[in-house]
Amino acid sequence: MVKIITDTTAALSSEDAQRYGISVIPQIIHFGTDSYLEGIELGNAAFMQKLRTCRELPKTAAPPPEVFVTEFRRWAPSGEPILCIHPSAEVSGTVRSALLAMAEFPRLDIRVLDTRAVGSPLGSMVVLAAQWAAAGEDADSIEARLRSLIPRVRIYFLVATLAYLARGGRIGGAAAILGSVLQVKPILTLRDGRVEKLEQERTQQRAVGRIVELAVEQCPRDDSAHLAVMHAASPDQALALARRLARTLEVPEPPIVDMPPAIVTHGGPGLLGVSFFAAMP
Secondary structure, eight states, X not given: OOEEEEEGGGOOOHHHHXXXXXXXXXXXXXXXXXXXXXXXXXXXXXXXXXXXXXXXXXXXXXXXXXXXXXXXXXXXXXXXXXXXXXXXXXXXSHHHHHHHHHTTOTTSOXXXXXXXXXXXXXXXXXXXXXXXXXXXXXXXXXXXXXXXXXXXEEEEEEOSOSHHHHHTTSSOHHHHHHHHHHOXXXXXXXXXXXXXXXXXXXXXXXXXXXXXXXXXXXXXXXXXXXXXXXXXXXHHHHHHXXXXXXXXXXXXXXXXXXXXXXXXHXXXXXXXXXXXXXXXX
């Protein structure tokens, strides 16, 4: 059976990881000179507590190739294909680390997939891959099905401040200045794996309303959408958005996903967003 490997930016629940036997590689969070393995040494609650009290904003680092080497060596005796499913190489070095490690195992069938996504859509792809593997699909079929999902990914989100994205180089500094001076609320998206501004509204309320409109325009009304609400330290807003989406789209209330530290480090507390797979073109 195809072995599925991902990392903590997929925001995968421990229950899903255990249920499907998915290996989850931790991202690394740096607070000053202290380093923590995400999800192992530092969970979401502890991260938020440190973030509130730290003098210097945290930084992230992708897992080094050695971590992948260890994981590949662990599964090598089975001889089964290994499929690594990771976030956009535009926002993380995880894919590069996996590729470097893969080069040390030329006789193994290891495939590294850059999903051009992060967060909930990445997690959905990982779970789907694991379900397909459990159903007996081969690596070629699973990889092809995942690649067909990549251009359908839609992520629309808001942040409380653009300072986190600007400091990490995830969005242009000019946009950060514009947001802080004019108090506009930019609606951000991932376009070809990069964070870009889609539109902007004058208030948070209008920006959330526009995200709902985008979902109405683009989100299928069935299980193929894998609709989800993402947030960071905004549970009440996330719940309100999930209920509004369910009511407006006339679908079951979507799951609410608490973003992990590696994403919050760059998006900041107050991040709120929606993700789904759009219909086939």
